[in-house]
Amino acid sequence: MFCKNCGKELNEWAIYCPECGVATDKFQSAEKKQEEESNGIAIAGFVCSFFSCLLGWIFGGVGLSRANKRNGKGKGFSIAALIIATIGFFIYLETIL
Numbered sequence: 001m002f003c004k005n006c007g008k009e010l011n012e013w014a015i016y017c018p019e020c021g022v023a024t025d026k027f028q029s030a031e032k033k034q035e036e037e038s039n040g041i042a043i044a045g046f047v048c049s050f051f052s053c054l055l056g057w058i059f060g061g062v063g064l065s066r067a068n069k070r071n072g073k074g075k076g077f078s079i080a081a082l083i084i085a086t087i088g089f090f091i092y093l094e095t096i097l
């Protein structure tokens with residue numbers, strides 16, 4: 001592939017141009033993939049929080065820290081997972097006490 005900024009020929013796997021430093025399409029798709037992944041973790045946490053508060057906390061916590069690094073995508077689901085997991089935990093406490 002070629003740099004879209006300066007036209008220099010690049011490695012197929014290059015994520016940025018060594019000549020001018022502009023990020024390639026590959027870099028952008030890698031970013032996007034990570035973004036989707038953190039969103040997936042947040043949604044997984046949201047779903048798990050209905051069944052297991054521990055899983056909800058783990059996925060919610062991981063999703064939230066990843067969402068903070070990746071422009072807040074999946075933050076809502078992560079927070080919802082943490083809240084539902086916490087409510088679930090109190091309901092569980094009520095039933096065993």
Ligand SMILES: [Zn+2]
Pocket residue numbers: 003004005006007008017018019020021022
């Ligand atoms: Zn370039």
